[in-house]
Each structure stands twice: as structure tokens, then as C-alpha cells.
Amino acid sequence: MTQTSLTLADVQEAAKRIEGAVVRTPTMHSQTLSSITGANIWLKFENLQFTAAYKERGALNALLQLSDEQRERGVIAASAGNHSQGLSYHGTRLGVPVTIVMPRTTPVVKVMQTESVGGKVVLEGETFDDAQAHARQLEKELGLTFVHPFDDPHVAAGAGTVALELLEDGPDIDCLVVPIGGGGLISGMSTVAKAQEREIEVIGAEAQLFPSSYNSYKNEDLPCGGDTLAEGIAVKQPGKFTQSVIDRLVDDIVLVDERHLEEAVSLLLQIEKTVVEGAGAAGLAAVLSYPERFEGKNIGLVLCGGNIDTRLLANVLLRDLARSGRLARLQITLQDRPGALSKVMGEFEAHNVNIIEIYHQRIFTNLPAKGLITDIECEARDREQLEALVKSLSDKGYKVSQVELN
Template sequence: MSLKPVAADAPQLPVTFADIEAAARSIAGQVNRTPTLESRTLSELTGARIFLKFENLQFTAAFKERGALNRLLALTDEERKRGVIAMSAGNHAQGLAYHAKRLGIPATIVMPRFTPLIKVQQTESHDALVVLHGEKLEESYAHAQALAERRGLVFVHPYDDPMVIAGQGTATVELLEDAPDIDTLVIPIGGGGLIGGAAIAARHMNPRIDVIGVQAELYPAMKSTLAGDPIVGDGDTLAEGIAVKVPGSLTIPIVRDLVSEILLVGERDLERAVALLLSIEKTVVEGAGAAGLAAVIANPRRFRGRTVGLMLCGGNIDTRLLANVLLRDLARSGRLARLRIRLKDRPGQLYAVARIFDQQQVNILEVAHHRIFTTLPAKGLITEIECETRGPEHLERLIEALQGAGFDTSRIELA
């Protein structure tokens, strides 16, 4: 792919590489220099050489600390006394609150009213004042701006701020210092702060590097904006950290000039990526943080033979949601299955089915009988059996054995 010739420090861009270097000096020693490691297993799986930058190992488990801290360190003494305010439902809130507490700066965070309690509690644990307002981030944003004006607070935007963008770019500097052979960066896009800083840093350090953005299919705001298409963003995505409806006005020109392509990923690939990172790398990554790997999985030809850098930009995922993702991945891989079996309403039918499970050495986890709410005649019934197998081939042998014994058997598929 031919890369755009615009220099990464072109004067029309709102942030330069010098700004990122200054940010790196400012925040040094106050955020973790997270490790960059090559994943041999993911490399074999994808056909690309994969390097992972573990930003989920920051204290608040996300890269957002970098930009938030850089912005806080730029405040005047008078601004520090007045305090800061932000709108966020997640990682920006925690990163800003944590470093504001460290620096003795009062912080107020406006969150949507239905923000999960755990996120509210984690933000409050850093002594931030949490204000719950509105049902969506847009309403929280408007309220935060009104409070900032009324109370004289400094508003710290999660992505549309030059100091924040520069701070986020420091992660890519570290990544390319640790793995200079990388020729392709795959970076998640929400509002564009992370990829903005990443693209400026990467294209300065290696003008030939390929910078690719990733968005959830349900929230393609940046891709739609650059294409001149109507922005549509709605629905529940696993990658809520990049579920942004309107990209930043400062980040749009950076992405337009320095990013080669924006790929969209579906929920299945996001789930698969989260599960792979936990099972292979033993690291917990939220949906947005796994978006880069999801794009590589979904587009194997695009990345085969490349040396790819992936930013695991966050690890804040609800434990119940994580458990659900892992179980769904087991189901898609054939390790867990739910079978629908048609029986006759006579003694011994369920026993005969159970014997086949025993013969095939398949573990039964749950059994449910349905006599009333079926389309069968009154003397027919359906049983659904959830079971655990060694994999898809083992499952197929079980289904063949059941059908061979005369039982009408089908697999209940996931969406």
C-alpha cells in the first residue's frame, strides 16, 4: 500500500513529534513504561509477526493516564487550585482522577446515570467528586461544560486536546523503541486521541510505517466522517471504550493525513480477540483494547507476512462480562455445546440418550425438558442438553452417534 507523503510534523497538524517528546519528559517516572513483547503463538496463528504493547498494565489499567497526566502537568498554579472536570464513563475518568489526587488537584467527573457501579466506585476511590447526569455521554459532556463554566473548573477533554494527544503518543514511542522492526501499527479509534498521537509518533520515527485504525462496526464515526457519510452509532458493543459517536475535531485531520486505512470489526471478532489474549497471553484486555487483534484475525490476508504492533490499550472489563465472553468462545469452538434432541414421550428415552453421552465420554452440564412450548404433537417432547466436549470433532462424533440411534439432533448456534 502506498503511504501518504505528509510529514508527521507538518505545520497544519495540531500536535508535533516535539510535543510528544516533551510529554514523554514530563510524565517520565509517573506512569509505567509498559512492556512490549512478541507473541510467538499469536504470530503462528495469524501469519504475521505480532508485538503487543501492554498498556493494560498501567495502574488504572489503561493508556488514558498518559494524556490526562500530561494535561494536568501543564496547568498553572492558579488552575490547579480551581480544579479540573471531565466527562467519562471509564478509563479517562480513572486516569484523570488518579493523577489529580497524586498532584493534589481537585477533580470532578461527570458520568452517565447508568454507568456501572464498579466504574463509579473506582473513580471515587481516587477522591474524585462523581456527578451522575444524563443517559448518554453527550448529555454528560454538556453538563460537564456547564459545571466548568459555573464553577471555574478546567475542562480536560478525553481526546480532543493537544496535550492529551501528545501524552497518548508516548506509548507508541516506547513501542517502536522496543520493537523497531514493526512495519504496521494497528490502533483502536474512538475519538481519535490514541491513534492521533500514535500516527504522529510512528510516522516521524519511521516514515514508511503503515498506520491502520480499527473501529467497532456499530460505531464507525471516524471512518464515516472521513468518507463524508452520515454518522451512525448505536447498539451495545463489547468495545464500549471506542463507542464514540463524534470524533475529535483535532484528531480528524491527523487521521486523514497519516492513517492508511480504517478497518471495522464485528462483535464476534472482538469476543474472539479478548478470549485469545486471556488464553494465550494470560492477560485481561477489554473489548476496545483487543480491537487491534480482532482486526488482524478478521483480515488475515491484509497482515500476513507483516511485523505488526498492537496496542492493548485497556484492561477494564466487567468480570461477569468477561466470563460470558469466555464461555461464548468455548461454545463457538465446540468445547461447549447445547443440543436440541427430539424424544418420544415414553419411558427410557432420556436414559438412552444419556447412555450415548456416556459412551462418547461427553460431560452433561444441564438438561431441560420442553413438553408444552414446542411445535411437536402432544406426545412429543424436546430436550436440550448443555454439554462439554474436547472440541469440534468430539462434538461431531456425539451428534452422529445420537442421530445413528434414531434421535433427531441439532446444535443450537450462537448469534
């Protein structure tokens, strides 16, 4: 295989190499998500891999093609995410020393996860670019083999094995919606899809805050940067090899905003009872964002990873409850006198809305000295019940506003 080619045969050979060493994850049709989106949704649960991400496939395929000398010397990579764990796990299993260079800003939990599966972590620099530059330096100094997280035909071929399984288990699938970061997954999957006898559309889903592949594909110049939930696909520069495959085989790339990423993560947990990171939910987020584009299609979605911080997941779920009207924060202006708050509490009780927290603000307001603002966090059955409470309070003369989320 050269740096300019990737074929179905390459992916099929990768599948034979890694067979039995990675999980052949299930593909399941989702009746509920199909009903919600208006499309027929099949899910490929790559979050059920041992390291909870598809990255194992490409890492293992690359490791199995090393020479004896390369295996003995070891491999190196720059990664603070799923690639580091996949490479470390399978490298350790095969007896290949693995060094991972991470920025000093990497959360401790990611360092610990990589070390727990056998990787040696080196912290260097403040950014990923700093870490990658140091990894390249160590590659030369120590004679190690650099394994790129995505811009490598062996890695992309391993990732493409996801499509072999998905299309075998879902023979009616006519559209793949695939998360895009550096492009390794979609370049491998599109290679398989476009080699099928039937026509299969391939759509990339990229975070709106990091539209690097979109820019290249569409010849645009949208800015890249920000705190995205989909940090696994937050790549400022797509791979040269992978982008060449994308430009040739992918039918379109769409951008998904943070709200739809959060909604997708929440839906997958609530409906499918499965934990998915932001990047892993990007495909579903795209279908939610553009329902008219995907209506009626038989869609295969890859839940490509499940490594999400538990506190972040909790925030996502609570924010989704707030957007649906089940949680709310109401700001109510009161007169500062005995019994004022008690009367408001009576309205909550009458509408069977549960109060979670109450915050009184007397000093830092624009109200007269005898006025106060009360913020009440509450829990309702649904938006209609909440709106009935707000209307009742307003009808009784209270000034009520609701804190809205973006």
C-alpha cells in the first residue's frame, strides 16, 4: 500500500489481520430514533470496543505490519484521545513498546487511561502541535516508528473494517453518515461503500467549531476553534492522504452545532441506553440537524467512541432536560415582605412542580431597596406543565422570566 492509494482489498486484508483481536461490534436498528428522525436508523456500536472506540482497528492493523526490528524498537504517537489507548492496548498485547506524547494540558484521567493499558506517556508542550513535534523528534532520536492517528493508509484501512461489518449486518443501508475529524474513519468507510454493487451515499458530519475538512472539501475558510463537545473530531488540519480520499469518494460534508451534538448524546443514552462521546454522536446530530435531507433513507451511523467525562455527561443530560422544559430556572420579582415567598410556593404546589433550589438576591439588583429577585430551579413533567405555572404566576401579577439555554 502506498500513501496515495486505498482499496477495498486493503480493507479486507486489514479485516483478516485484526479478526478475533477486536470486538465485532453489533449493528442494531433503532425503531425509536427512526420514528424521531423520519429515517431508518441503524447503529454500529463501536463504543463497545475494549477501549471504547473504533481507533483500535486502525492501530492494530498498523502494528501488525511492522517489521521485527520496528516491533523491537517500539512505536510512538501524539494523541490525547482514543488513538493513544487503542495503540497502547494492542501494542502491549503484542509486546511492542508504545510511547504516547501528550500536551501538558491533557486531563489527568486521559493520562491514567493510557498508562493503564500499557502506554508510556510523555508530557510535552501546551498544544497538540507541540506534542506532535516532540513525538517526531523522539521518533528520529530513538528510532521509533510513528503511527499517525488518522493520516496513514494502514490506519484508515483498519477503520474501514467498520463499514464491512456495518453493511453486512445492514444490507438495506443506502447512506452512511460518518463523523469527520482527521478523516481516517470516513476515508476507510467510503472506500468500502463506493466499492459495493449497490449505490451508497457517504455523508461526513463535522463539528461546526472545527470545520477543517469541510473547508478543504468546499473550498471555504470558516474559522476553526472553540470548546466543542466533540473533541475527538476537533482537528484544525485534516490529513493529506485522508482528505484526498474524501475529496474523491465522499458525497458531501455537513456541519453540526453544539446543541444538536448534546441532543444526540442525550438521546442515545435515554433511548439506546448507551454512553457515547460527542464525536461518536456526530452522525446522529447531523440527521437531527437536517431532517429533510435524510428523510426516508436507510442510514448507517457509527457510534465511534464512548469516552466521555462523567461530569460532562451529567451536564449534557441536565441541559437537555432544561431545553425540553423538564428543568427550568425561573426569575421572579417579589416584594421583600413576610409571606411573599410562601405565596409563590403555593403556586408551585398547586401545579405540582417540584422545587430543586431557591436563590434570593437582594443586593445586586436594579430593583428598589424593598424589592428582591428570587431564582427558583424547578422540575416539571413537561413544557406544558411549566408554561401553565408561568402563566398562573403572571396572571397573579408576578414578573416572571425564564433563563434560556442556547
